[in-house]
Amino acid sequence: MSAAALDYKSSDISVDNVALRYGSGQKSVLALSDLSLRVEKNEFCVIVGPSGCGKSSLLYLIAGLEDRTGGAIRVGPRPISEPGADRGMVFQSYTLFPWLTVAQNVDYGPRRKGLPARERKEIVDHYLAEVGLSNFANHYPSQLSGGMKQRVAIARALANDPEVLLMDEPFGALDSQTRHSMQTLLLRVWEHSMKTVLFVTHSIDEALLLADRILVFQDGRVIEEGRHVKAGDVVATLDDTNVRAAYNQAVAQQRYAQVSLAQVQVQLANAERTYKRDQGLVADAYISQFDLDTARTAFENLKAQLATAQQNIKVADEGVAVAQRNLDDTIVRAPFDGVITTKDAQPGEIVSPISAGGGFTRTGIGTIVDMDSLEVEVDVNESFINRVHPDQPASVRLNAYTDWDIPAYVIAVIPTADRSKATVKVRVGFKVKDPRILPEMGARVSFLSEAPAQAEGQPPAPRPGVLVPAEAVQASGDAGVVFVLRGDNTVERRAVKLGAKGNDGVAVLSGLSAGERVAASNLDQLADGAKVKVVP
16 A cells, blocks of 8 residues: 555554564564555454564554654654554553552543543543443552453553554453453443554454454565565465364374384394394204294394384375475465455455355455566457467557557467357557556557568568558448548548558558548548548
């Protein structure tokens, strides 16, 4: 999202090309890279993503608690460079003043703003009632549970009447039941206050419950339409719970196979010593031949077990490799450099490429377009396809830029025809790359003629027919109409047969002779016999 696309008047939070790097030199860490987004006024926006992707770092930058490396951040029209009362922050840890009571903690912001005592008491009573802690106003934080501490933190943030409420995994340390009650409480408080909320979480379920809109972070970037990606960039992660369990099982089986191999090797070494010792004992008649045969059988059996154990190791290694591949496949990476043009799946939805979609099932995650390989597909009438061939020069005119002729060339003629339309599809490529050329734009293609080859030193071969300006012809396929100027300054409407169109005009193969003059403008206003004014 470019800076021009951000509407500071309608958005409460505007982040424009922000970067954040911790440290310097080779040991520096890039936390955020060229990040742009906006959060609308009164919106409840949730950011999800894996650990270390920059979610909390962004909140710290918006709160003014960190200095960004580059870019700009605004709350409304105001640039952010330091903490301010217009932004309230709720942390994952219980950041309450332990020496102050609940009421005094909530009163901290209004008191720092210098509000009168009566007004401060009304604010404290109101927000303690909102979070259900009116009966605990005189308690200290050490006397409260974890959920109650976070309710105090939320009340304290709201008591300062911020425009924006920033929440960094505030319920991450709570048990499931308390977490659910806190989520319900937060939604109720938000509906009453209608603050703009930017909420960070690891939980997809929590994001789906709370959010108006969900932003997915990966490697310090937000995955949205218009984002430029490079080959190998992570664009999505799939739920890997079952796949990771299968991988862990495969690793356990591999370790078991390794231990089994070591056990067989020890037993085999012992059996080999026993067999060799028994051979000497038989020779001295200390043991019977039967005892020797038993020792030999045990030795040979363990040799076979060793071969089996070695093969089991190979099978286990392959099983781990397959499980690792399946685990890697849960991380979706960009196959090439390009731009994300559509985001087809939201966090929590099921992605199944082989399904027909519908409900919460999506057939894909998004669409990435290689902007350097854009081309035009055009249907050419069967009657003219014999004039089109690969590498033929062409000109493309976009519907959005009607005065711009873009140099192009024929990539290929697809060897299939559409019988219903009597057309053949032709692929046309651009000779120049330009950011104004976008996918799915409407375009018109003109196929240009090529000058015939000629011997060195020889004059160019004459073209067949007569060459006239393109604007002097009303064309319809290989036929057309021109208005020929007569001696009495009237025009004659004449049908002509057309040839190839080039940069310098259209070839008229028959119906017009060299030297005749034709009208070159306002053809739609002319009729046979109409009187015209000749401009020298």
